[in-house]
Amino acid sequence: xxxxxxxxxxxxxxxxxxxxxxxxxxxxxxxxxxxxxxxxxxxxxxxxxxxxxxxxxxxxxxxxxxxxxxxxxxxxxxxxxxxxxxxxxxxxxxxxxxxxxxxxxxxxxxxxxxxxxxxxxxxxxxxxxxxxxxxxxxxxxxxxxxxxxxxxxxxxxxxxxxxxxxxxxxxxxxxxxxxxxxxxxxxxxxxxxxxxxxxxxxxxxxxxxxxxxxxxxxxxxxxxxxxxxxxxxxxxxxxxxxxxxxxxxxxxxxxxxxxxxxxxxxxxxxxxxxxxxxxxxxxxxxxxxxxxxxxxxxxxxxxxxxxxxxxxxxxxxxxxxxxxxxxxxxxxxxxxxxxxxxxxxxxxxxxxxxxxxxxxxxxxxxxxxxxxxxxxxxxxxxxxxxxxxxxxxxxxxxxxxxxxxxxxxxxxxxxxxxxxxxxxxxxxxxxxx
Numbered sequence: 001x002x003x004x005x006x007x008x009x010x011x012x013x014x015x016x017x018x019x020x021x022x023x024x025x026x027x028x029x030x031x032x033x034x035x036x037x038x039x040x041x042x043x044x045x046x047x048x049x050x051x052x053x054x055x056x057x058x059x060x061x062x063x064x065x066x067x068x069x070x071x072x073x074x075x076x077x078x079x080x081x082x083x084x085x086x087x088x089x090x091x092x093x094x095x096x097x098x099x100x101x102x103x104x105x106x107x108x109x110x111x112x113x114x115x116x117x118x119x120x121x122x123x124x125x126x127x128x129x130x131x132x133x134x135x136x137x138x139x140x141x142x143x144x145x146x147x148x149x150x151x152x153x154x155x156x157x158x159x160x161x162x163x164x165x166x167x168x169x170x171x172x173x174x175x176x177x178x179x180x181x182x183x184x185x186x187x188x189x190x191x192x193x194x195x196x197x198x199x200x201x202x203x204x205x206x207x208x209x210x211x212x213x214x215x216x217x218x219x220x221x222x223x224x225x226x227x228x229x230x231x232x233x234x235x236x237x238x239x240x241x242x243x244x245x246x247x248x249x250x251x252x253x254x255x256x257x258x259x260x261x262x263x264x265x266x267x268x269x270x271x272x273x274x275x276x277x278x279x280x281x282x283x284x285x286x287x288x289x290x291x292x293x294x295x296x297x298x299x300x301x302x303x304x305x306x307x308x309x310x311x312x313x314x315x316x317x318x319x320x321x322x323x324x325x326x327x328x329x330x331x332x333x334x335x336x337x338x339x340x341x342x343x344x345x346x347x348x349x350x351x352x353x354x355x356x357x358x359x360x361x362x363x364x365x366x367x368x369x370x371x372x373x374x375x376x377x378x379x380x381x382x383x384x385x386x387x388x389x390x391x392x393x394x395x396x397x398x399x400x401x402x403x404x405x406x407x408x409x410x411x412x413x414x415x416x417x418x419x420x421x422x423x424x425x426x427x428x429x430x431x432x433x
Contacts, residue, residue: 065144065204070116072419073284074272077149078381079261079356083202086232086360087209088290088377089216090195090412093158095223098167102432104223108152108199108216109426118145121215137218139211146205150212152427153288153414157196172431174282176273176384177415180289183397185407192292192410195227200288200379202358206231228410230292232360232377245319245327249361249374250300250405252312253319256327259356270354270388271381273418281430284418286381289389292362292410295375300405311401313340339401350395355388356381375406385413 068076095101111121122135159173160166199216203209210231217226234246245253259266268274273282300308309315309322313336319327321342323335336343347354358381363374382388397403417428 066147067117067145068147068149070113070150070420071422071425073421074419075149075151075285075416076116076419077151077200077202078286078358078416079259079267079271080149080202081147081261082235082358083147083149083209084204084233084235085202085206085209086377087201087206087213087229088232088379089199089201089213089229090155090227090290091197091199091217091220091224092227093166093196093224096166098432100223101167104220105428105432106426107219109420111215111219112150112152112212112427113420113423115140115212115215116145116148116150118143118148121219137211137214139214140208143205143208143211146203146208148201148203148208148212150216151200151202151288151416153198153200153416154428154431155195155197155412155414157194161196167432169431172279172281174279174287174415176277176282176287176386177413178385178390180385180411180413181390181394183393183408185397185403186411187407187409188411189409192228194412195414197224198288198290198412198414206233230362230377230410231364232362234361235358248376249295249297250308250312252308252314252316253327256319259354266354267356270383271356273383277383281433282415282417286356286383286416287385287388288414288416289378289380289382289385290410290412290414291378291408293376293378294373294407294409296405296407297372297374303405310337311341311405313337313342337401339399341396341400341402344396344400345392350392353388353392355392381416 068080070076093101095104114121120136120138120141125134125136125138125141127134156173156177156179158167159169159177199213201209201212203212213229217224245256248254259270261267271286273285273287275283277283303311305316313322313331314320314327315322318325320329321331321336322340323332324330331342331346333343333346333348343349357379359376359378361374362377363372365373367373380389417431420426
């Protein structure tokens with residue numbers, strides 16, 4: 001969890017846009033998972049107005065019913081204006097047939113392009129042949145696209161597992177796609193960690209996001225299986241400087257300063273893989289770290305206001321840094337306690353490390369002892385995990401006062417290829433070339 005290194009914003013999709021569906025009347029109001037936004041972090045530097053870019057044109061963040069272009073130089077869902085809901089799924093590849101895996105990725109891409117445009121998968125949910133299951137599961141019929149984005153990534157296990165080069169890809173594994181080290185305080189559940197492939201579905205309607213993952217899993221039956229998944233609500237950062245900053249589940253404003261999609265230079269420096277970074281198939285892509293962070297809500301709720309503010313380094317009412325009056329005032333790091341979250345996560349405390357974050361809050365009922373199973377599903381994108389999340393989390397894990405109230409219980413890392421350029425392209429095509 002990173003306070004100074006919160007960097008969400010709007011994405012620049014520089015390629016031709018996918019066909020979009022004509023507006024459909026919604027058959028119901030938006031379904032909510034409830035709860036406040038969560039994301040421990042808020043001082044990364046430079047939050048400017050978010051925009052959705054299509055080609056060279058910049059447009060304001062889309063309304064909830066609009067479609068986000070699927071095709072582009074970068075995958076949507078990274079710097080795209082943050083939607084309200086999340087369904088993240090990690091998959092194990094169960095097939096050993098390279099050709100079958102390639103066909104699956106082609107089918108997934110075609111389905112993703114249709115769903116993000118507001119269309120049904122394949123021939124739709126209503127089939128002419130009542131003896132066969134329809135191509136689409138149907139729960140999103142009548143719903144708008146809701147700014148659905150689907151972001152695809154590949155994990156270390158796709159390249160090698162148990163010492164085996166599964167699909168002839170071992171030599172193509174990026175050096176930046178490392179196995180994350182064990183950090184102090186980690187209590188990782190293997191059942192909620194890792195994965196060969198991932199899809200991040202974000203939308204303003206949770207049913208649209210769930211429908212997308214459900215249909216991709218169905219298409220992949222016999223070739224992949226969901227290893228774990230996570231529902232999220234309450235985007236954890238603001239994408240426009242004049243919007244009200246969301247509060248995390250500890251009650252503090254979060255995501256005060258973020259890289260916006262209009263900040264091309266900062267995206268190129270901190271998020272997108274460059275031509276010289278290697279390998280070629282990752283140019284224009286990024287690296288994703290996902291962490292399921294359990295919050296000890298009951299302990300936090302019994303903590304004094306003064307201690308809560310000392311832990312974060314911000315005041316709870318306005319969100320102003322210690323010694324300042326307004327939320328967006330530049331933090332005075334030396335005015336904070338040495339172990340304050342904002343101070344330790346700030347780029348100035350980490351040799352300039354800056355990551356792009358778009359995590360979500362979660363509540364998954366109780367743990368059987370009457371305690372909420374709740375916290376932050378942390379998502380971070382960066383140009384190189386070795387220069388981004390690893391040194392940042394190493395510093396936080398060792399020194400952050402917030403560690404008394406949280407624990408990392410799930411973890412995964414994925415290489416996220418560049419965007420699908422046109423209808424002849426597909427997720428991972430350059431990797432398998």
